Amino acid sequence: MSAAAFALVDWGTTSFRAWACAADGTVLTERRAPDGLTAVTDGDFAGVLERHLAAMGVGAGVPAVLCGMVGSRTGWTEAAYLPVPTVLEGLANRATAVSCAGRPVHVLPGLAQHGEAPDVMRGEETQLLGVVAEGFDDGLVCMPGTHSKWVRLEGGTVSGFATFMTGELFQLLRSHSILKQAVETDARLQPDDPGFAEGLALGLGRPSEVTNALFALRAGWLLEGIPPARQSARLSGLLIGLEFAGAMARLGRPTRVALLASGPIASLYEAAFEAAGLRLDRRLDADLCVRHGLLSAARSLHPDRSSP
Amino acid sequence: MSAAAFALVDWGTTSFRAWACAADGTVLTERRAPDGLTAVTDGDFAGVLERHLAAMGVGAGVPAVLCGMVGSRTGWTEAAYLPVPTVLEGLANRATAVSCAGRPVHVLPGLAQHGEAPDVMRGEETQLLGVVAEGFDDGLVCMPGTHSKWVRLEGGTVSGFATFMTGELFQLLRSHSILKQAVETDARLQPDDPGFAEGLALGLGRPSEVTNALFALRAGWLLEGIPPARQSARLSGLLIGLEFAGAMARLGRPTRVALLASGPIASLYEAAFEAAGLRLDRRLDADLCVRHGLLSAARSLHPDRSSP
Incomplete structure (x- = not known):
């Protein structure tokens, strides 16, 4: 050695x-x-x-x-x-x-x-x-996590960035809020869960309604018996979709984009890129x-x- | 008697x-x-x-x-x-x-x-x-609270409504999130605090950026020394502004509107109505x-x- x-x-x-x-x-x-x-x-x-x-x-x-x-x-x-x-x-x-x-x-x-x-x-x-x-070294880098970061690179220079509290909100809402019964805490999130796609569409397309959509997770469970695992996927999609809408608003729609993630979160974000109509140029670990x-x-x- | x-x-x-x-x-x-x-x-x-x-x-x-x-x-x-x-x-x-x-x-x-x-x-x-x-009995009724309700009345009939998790999110974020040092917990919120107006404008005008604006409360405290009481007012304004943007999106801009509130929250919502350009027809206890x-x-x- x-x-x-x-x-x-x-x-x-x-x-x-x-x-x-x-x-x-x-x-x-x-x-x-x-x-x-x-x-x-x-x-x-x-x-x-x-x-x-x-x-x-x-x-x-x-x-x-x-x-x-x-x-x-x-x-x-x-x-x-x-x-x-x-x-x-x-x-x-x-x-x-x-x-x-x-x-x-x-x-x-x-x-x-x-x-x-x-x-x-x-x-x-x-x-x-x-x-x-x-x-x-040129384009937007998306770094998902407890506090997701979106970073604008220009020739190897960081010219601006924005942090989104996505992961922390997800944990807070499923563990400490009125949603905790309605949203399964142990569910392993899958990008092909229909709830995830529904949440993504809502977060991306109607961001102003997010705090109403949160309460609707509880009401949908209570009234329609939607299973907590589905609501968990929907919550995840909602917050990730909102993050994408916000990142585009803050940093502009990118010409080149890279996803920097490890583990299961990478596949959720890949699905979000597709839903947002953004082609990923690089996937990095x-x-x-x-x-x-x-x-x-x-x-x-x-x-x-x-x-x- | x-x-x-x-x-x-x-x-x-x-x-x-x-x-x-x-x-x-x-x-x-x-x-x-x-x-x-x-x-x-x-x-x-x-x-x-x-x-x-x-x-x-x-x-x-x-x-x-x-x-x-x-x-x-x-x-x-x-x-x-x-x-x-x-x-x-x-x-x-x-x-x-x-x-x-x-x-x-x-x-x-x-x-x-x-x-x-x-x-x-x-x-x-x-x-x-x-x-x-x-x-x-005709118009929108705004009922602020832990779970704020906006209700459409048509001739004494409730034709639709939407709940927003405004109050609960405010408490969760200031007590259980990474914001807790940056946001004063005991501050008495005043509608004339400049932070409140700033938060309102952001929530109303740029709702997609809300989870970024949340993290910015911490960064502004850390980097610029913005006092926690100001950040608390800004958080309140941000979430209330977001609620207004969402209520207009869900229920439409009303021709007549009533505010149903008791105590200090009434004056915060009155300021939000003004910021949203909505004239209040009735204030009810x-x-x-x-x-x-x-x-x-x-x-x-x-x-x-x-x-x-």
């Missing part, structure tokens, strides 16, 4: 993911743990990082590059937001160095959008650096892109280690 | 309100208690009712008329929904009688809308009967209307007691 040239870490609020990579980018070891920010006690980020890297066999001098909420005010160190427009290739130059037992450790900054539509991201900018590394983004930043920070 | 001719009760999920009225409608005593459905143990609705009526000095033979969630599946007895269109004056004829120690007790039915936009109400139909009794509706039903059910 060749020695690791870099340790790459995506450190979020609830999860920790790390890769040890050779100079040519080959993954030597990978590690996932529930050690997100909320699991770190007494601010001992250095201790948690060293424990994981030791378990992965990453030596003491190997540089580490981090992204995600670890760079927030409540993380290890505050890596100040860069204002958009931002050239993604310049991310590494604006990283914040932290001291960690002689190991060079850098935390990548997030992005901020000031003005009329204030917005922030932390972690997604590194995925976007990976998207550019994959050759997609979110996990892969964050690793590629971290690797790209690590190479910029440590050019001496990049060619074996 | 003249003897009570009727006992009128608005019995909801979390509250119990009762009035003892003379034959001419004069209120003899009024009582409010937190004895909503959720506080009734072992289904002893009769016991709770009798205890309150006894405390109000209402004699054993005096008839009682009830409305609200007490007529739901989880209440005292299920008073089946009447499908719209419904002539409000016919509500009393469709009441469900329950047995209660020799006292005549009737529970008024709710309304249901079947079809493409399923919807239900329980309690509001009785307020609407009061609205008709007040002389407003919700508490008064439910009592008038119950009285109207009691008189239909017991014509012999109506003239002293």
